[in-house]
Amino acid sequence: MDRLHSDSSLLVCPAFTSECYRASHAPFISATITEEQAAESLRLVWVTTNEDLCTQWQQQLTEDTRLRAEQELTAEAEATRLCQVHQLEEETARTDERKKNRFKHTDIMMHPQPDTNEEETFVSDFALRKIDKGHFVELYYWTNSGLEEALFSYSTRDNEGLIPSEQDGAMVWISAAASKPSKHVVPDRFLSPVDFAQAVPRIVAALEEHDWPNQRVLMLARFWGAIMTHRYWNSNNQIAQRALMIYQEEQRRAWHMAVALGNGAWDLSIISDTMLACLFDRVLRESRHRDHESQVSTYRLAAKKQH
Structure with missing residues (x-):
């Protein structure tokens, strides 16, 4: 069905009895059909056709309204999807940035520097990096000796600068201390039962804190x-x-x-x-x-x- 371009209800039925339409109804005039009857027949045809066109126009308007509503819903859904994608990309970027620069985002505990490491405030950078990457790391770093060594290292070392390291396919900068194991590390097999028992609950807590x-x-x-x-x-x-x-x-x-x-x-x-x-x-x-x-x-x- 051809698309209509105007509302037929706005049209006015022509006066078929007028002189200008004489030629239109002349073919219908006969011995039994007068000129007035022929003009009336033309009027009835026009009215019927116009009513059909008016119905088609209303259906066309209804369909146009439905299509516009669908397009608006589709556009709204696409806009929502793009917004969610953008938010996800931003959140992913923030998460990656927090992973690559973990120390910058570490919460600051508002208390003086501890004199001892009994509360495990300091753990070796090297050990924590191993934990972050899911690698094997010796239990020594969570023994009393390992924690005391970490405290001493944090308290006395100079700013050793940063070194490049590949992480998740990207180049990041880490502290030099995080790249070197302790010189005093004790392999697990040589730990005493006491040291082993000290280290286990501490490393379990560290695994939980680092989202294992x-x-x-x-x-x-x-x-x-x-x-x-x-x-x-x-x-x-x-x-x-x-x-x-x-x-x-x-x-x-x-x-x-x-x-x-x-x-x-x-x-x-x-x-x-x-x-x-x-x-x-x-x-x-x-x-x-x-x-x-x-x-x-x-x-x-x-x-x-x-x-």
């Missing part, structure tokens, strides 16, 4: 809990205790490597007694070898003195 997935935090907490409740933990056999600490370090390091390589990690909290038994045998052999070497060295020294 809750599943991983719970798994590691259960893992360390399983270590401290294992029968080897309170054993009088130093070989058993050492095997347990080596197991903790090696398993956690391997787990982090598996996560980084995308090979699929495992539930650390499930202690493998088979692997632990193998470690026990390994530590026992190494201990016997050291004892043998010590005995040989002592014997040779004694023999040398006799001569």
